[in-house]
Amino acid sequence: MVQLGKEDLFPIGMGTWHMGDSPSKRNQEIEALRYGLENGIEVIDTAEMYGEGNSEALIGEAIQDVKREGMYLISKFYPFHAQEPELERALEHSLQLLGTDYLDLYLLHWKSSTPLEETIQSLERYVKDGRIRSWGVSNFDIKDMKEMWKIVGGKNCAANQVLYNVASRGIEYDLLPWQRKKSLPVIAYSPIAQGDTRGDNIIDNNVLQEIANQHHATVFQIMLAWTIRHGDVLSIPQSSDKKHIQENIDATSIQLSEEEMQLIDAEFPAPIRKMPLDII
């Protein structure tokens, strides 16, 4: 389990970017989300940006008969909605599409030109009135986090969602250790490098394949197990395929040995200097 605020959560959640966009895939996507929830996954990650509400509406349909308490819903607002009255409107719209009274976590999708003080004041108000349980940020690098820590209410941030996978380890240099010290969880997005569709050929890596064979697993499962190896990262792979979702759930049972982690380090070295934050 991974701790997020006061919650102990299953360390694999479900991302939903691009889901809900294609009518022909709708039933399969709804089934996939329901399958995940029925089989141990609690977290669903979405954003008002995803299909301009398509993803939130799809989730709303998938969860309409699911007990709300068993789920942990994350949504995100556009940086250009980070001040009133836009933020209030964005929150209400997300709640309406999801068919729920509250979000468990509401994230600023990336840095905004609205002063953060102002955004935090609104978010704190929503926490008080119960429409969100907690708030956080996404795509914030260490400098942004340190600045936020100095702002009134800034330390109430519950998580930072950033890109993290074996081939993109920049956050290990400074951001991840800093967040660890503050007990502030990282939510890893694109944890399997978008299914290796960006031409990085990670899937063909011999070392990962060999480790996968040892565990009777797939390379994607090894990549997921690697992101959650220290117990303080929540990983949110996206999948519309029940079989893949089951594999992603099973990845939580894979314990990588010290030797395997060293082999991965040799192939995908940890950063030795500050790297710009990877963003998709």
Ligand SMILES: NC(=O)c1ccc[n+]([C@@H]2O[C@H](COP(=O)([O-])OP(=O)(O)OC[C@H]3O[C@@H](n4cnc5c(N)ncnc54)[C@H](OP(=O)(O)O)[C@@H]3O)[C@@H](O)[C@H]2O)c1
């Ligand atoms: N905060 C941000 O700025 C930000 C940015 C990007 C993403 N995100 C969030 O993070 C989530 C995940 O990131 P992502 O969607 O970019 O990429 P990802 O989760 O790394 O990869 C998704 C791709 O992997 C495939 N896949 C999933 N599980 C698999 C498995 N077990 N075996 C083989 N293929 C598998 C999926 O296809 P199938 O459907 O065929 O399984 C899909 O094509 C997003 O959906 C979104 O919720 C946030």
